[in-house]
Amino acid sequence: MNDSLHPASSAPASNTAATTPVPITRPLLLLDDDATFVRVLARALASRGFEVLTATNFDEARALTRRHHPRYCVLDLKLGEENGLRLIPELHALVPDIRVLLLTGYASIATAVEAIKRGAHDYLAKPVDADAVVRALLDGDNAEGEDNDPPEAPEAPLALRRLEWEHIQRVLTECDGNISETARRLGMHRRTLQRKLSKHPVRERPDRDDQDLR
Numbered sequence: 001m002n003d004s005l006h007p008a009s010s011a012p013a014s015n016t017a018a019t020t021p022v023p024i025t026r027p028l029l030l031l032d033d034d035a036t037f038v039r040v041l042a043r044a045l046a047s048r049g050f051e052v053l054t055a056t057n058f059d060e061a062r063a064l065t066r067r068h069h070p071r072y073c074v075l076d077l078k079l080g081e082e083n084g085l086r087l088i089p090e091l092h093a094l095v096p097d098i099r100v101l102l103l104t105g106y107a108s109i110a111t112a113v114e115a116i117k118r119g120a121h122d123y124l125a126k127p128v129d130a131d132a133v134v135r136a137l138l139d140g141d142n143a144e145g146e147d148n149d150p151p152e153a154p155e156a157p158l159a160l161r162r163l164e165w166e167h168i169q170r171v172l173t174e175c176d177g178n179i180s181e182t183a184r185r186l187g188m189h190r191r192t193l194q195r196k197l198s199k200h201p202v203r204e205r206p207d208r209d210d211q212d213l214r
Contacts, residue, residue, distance in 0.1 A: 031055045032076040044130035065094045077104035083177030088118040108169035
């Protein structure tokens, strides 16, 4: 599997080069406000053939995108008070064919659908490893069409706590990630909302995996 990330160069090469494949560098923008996460993931992606550009806020991300035109972007949903969903259209305006992977600690169908609508290629819930990120970024890289279909709705009715979680996520998306405004619309205290957001929703069916949310 890793061999596909380090193909040999197609240009004429010596016999020595033929036995030592040269990694193809892929420019990638990594945007997250967690310095430790950025450092670890950047190192892992660099070892897999990506030229990683790191940013911790929107301004840095815009500047790097204008300067380097990255082919890929790994973007966190929450960046302080900013919402990563808002940056996706801007990145596409700067680099139309950029492939954006959205990461979030709060997996939700509503957020996933909104991310795809705004131009994200895929969506993963944290924690993630480098191999999962690479697979999501490169999946169907030369294909078109069905890869951009939004996630399907769940087949079974959602449990009460899950329904509440989805409702909160929809309102949070409508408010562009603004916690105070979301709490106001939901009629709950801001601290109560933050406490709910800090907890992952419970799986309703133990025999079914929630892979559609990742």
